[in-house]
Amino acid sequence: MPIELPSHCEVLVVGAGPAGSAAAATLARAGRSVLLVDQHPLGRDKVCGDGLIPDAHAALARMGMLDAVMARATRMDHVTFTGPRGGQLAVAGQLAVLPRRELDALLNEHAQSLGARFMTPARFEAPLVDTAGRVIGARLKGAEGSFEVRADWVLLATGANAASLVAAGVCERHTPSGVALRGYVQAPHLAEQGRGLEVVWSRALRPGYGWIFPAPGGIFNIGVGVADSHNDLGGKGRKKDYNLRELFEAFVCVYEPAARLMREGRLLGELKGAPLRCTLAGARWSRPGLLVIGEAAGSTYSLTGEGIGKALETGLLAADAVLAGEGAEERYERELVALRPKFELYQKANRINAHPWLAELLIWRGRRSPRLLQRMEGVLSETVNPGNLVSVRGLTRMLFT
Ligand SMILES: Cc1cc2nc3c(=O)[nH]c(=O)nc-3n(C[C@H](O)[C@H](O)[C@H](O)COP(=O)(O)OP(=O)(O)OC[C@H]3O[C@@H](n4cnc5c(N)ncnc54)[C@H](O)[C@@H]3O)c2cc1C
Structure with missing residues (x-):
């Protein structure tokens, strides 16, 4: 249903992925007037492995959304790591898989139920800036052309695509840090009880990895990723020539469960690739009046490419900073600085993908x-x-x- 366009709101959140919806829900719950916008309608597909690792569980619990998400997700209690010579190790943890189409719709509806207004399609074109250089809203493009929304705060939650970062004047690196590709395969007869997440390393996948994550309904999310595709060339951010489709074929060749899945299952739709922005790098985290949250701020982990949990977390941190009032930019940046060592260690651990x-x-x-x-x-x-x-x-x- 079309909403009446507000000319002013307290917080404009651009991007309704996990980061944007988490921030919008928290701010709306605290009574702020929030407009959440996205270029795509509710229920859009996001190319992702759909895996929810423990940090996502913790953030969802903090939002009061864990039970609702787990009611739809496949629950798992371990991830099996497979090495290049076939050695396997099961590592226990609170894990789950829920396709992003569903997860993001649940989080968006949650934010709306708390009072956030959602508007789509609305594409961020540029910030509105006052004479002192403070961001005071945004120009958006809707179905009927461009319009302006004024806001006390703008939260930029536009994910791994650099275009919005450039438009907002906060982009420090145009290229992503990684790339990954996934497909959905329907194979109910392979969805046996007790199956966990599977992550696979092999010489043939170097410097990447493969995964099989069992989603609900006998569907498997299968994919490959290179978490450091653009970072390893002396910081110049040039792209190496990784062909993800070839990497996917190599995964199917070297890992028999992947081969079986592709042989016996039915590929739903196409294999799709997408960029990753990792290690809290590649963008300024704020400028006056604007906070950059989620993957736009590089909140995805290197090594594994997991980012839903940290996207939620940065959304919650930004909302708390806005609610604290004056000095929100400094407060938010301090919180990200505190998270940085964790990200840097994942970056270091990323050498596993290369070796x-x-x-x-x-x-x-x-x-x-x-x-x-x-x-x-x-x-x-x-x-x-x-x-x-x-x-x-x-x-x-x-x-x-
Ligand atoms: C193949 C692949 C597999 C992955 N697997 C996993 C996994 O298993 N587990 C995990 O935790 N993470 C995984 N990730 C990472 C995860 O997808 C991201 O970390 C996460 O989506 C980041 O959330 P976000 O809210 O910051 O951004 P997004 O989820 O990307 O949401 C950004 C939103 O902004 C909107 N938007 C973009 N530009 C504009 C604009 N100009 N105007 C308006 N709206 C705009 C988009 O439409 C989108 O809805 C994977 C990534 C890839 C590519």
Whole structure:
């Protein structure tokens, strides 16, 4: 139903993915007038692995949305890591899979139920800026042309595409940090009880990885990713020539469960690729009157390409900063600085993708050392940092203690 266009709102949230909806819900719950806009209608498809790892569970619980999401999702209690020589290790954790079409619609509806108004299609074109340089709203493009909305705050939650960052004057790197591709395969007879998330490393997938995530209804999300496709060339951000379709074919060749899925299942739609922005890099996090949240701020983890949890978290942090009033930009930036070490350690751990033998080593050792396995579970649930697991010191300790 078309909403009446407000000429002013307290907070304009651009982008109705997890980051935008989390922020909009929190602000609306606190009584702020919130306009949430997206270029696409509710129920849009987002290319993603759809995996919800423990940080997403924690953020959803904080929003009061965990039960609603889990009622629709496939629940799982472990992820199985497979190394290049076939070694396997199951790491326990609170995990789930829910296609983004559903997850994002649930979060959007939640924000609306708390009072946020949602408008679509509305594409962010440019910020409105006052003479002192403060962002005071945005020019958006709707079905009937461009219009302006004034706002005390603009939250930019436009995901991994750089165009909005450029338009908002906060882009520091046009290229993404990674790329990934996924497809949905229907194969109910393979959806056996107790199956977990599967993440696979192989020489053939270097410097990336493959995954199979069981979604509800006997459907599997299968894909490949290169989390560092643009970062490894002396910071110049040039693109290496990764052909994700070839990588996907290689995954199907080297991993029998992937081959079986493709052989016996039915591919629904096409394989689709999308960029990733990782490690809290590539954009300024704020400018006066505007906060950049979610993947637009680089909130996706390197190594695994997981980003739903941290997108939600940055949305919640930005909402809290706005609610705290004066100095929201500084407060929000301080919160992201506090998260940075975690992201940097995932960036370091990303060397596993380039050197998959490290995965084999970790798997081999993890199978023999309950203490190491416990630490890996800690990494997954974010109670232990991952960096020293793959540092020279960490490896030496792992092998000899
Ligand atoms: C193939 C692949 C697999 C992945 N697998 C996983 C996984 O299993 N688990 C996980 O946690 N993460 C995964 N990720 C990462 C995850 O998808 C992102 O971290 C997450 O979507 C970021 O959420 P967000 O809200 O910041 O942005 P998005 O979800 O991208 O939402 C941004 C929204 O902004 C809108 N928008 C964009 N530009 C404009 C504009 N100019 N005007 C108006 N609206 C605009 C878009 O339409 C979109 O709705 C994967 C990513 C890829 C590419």
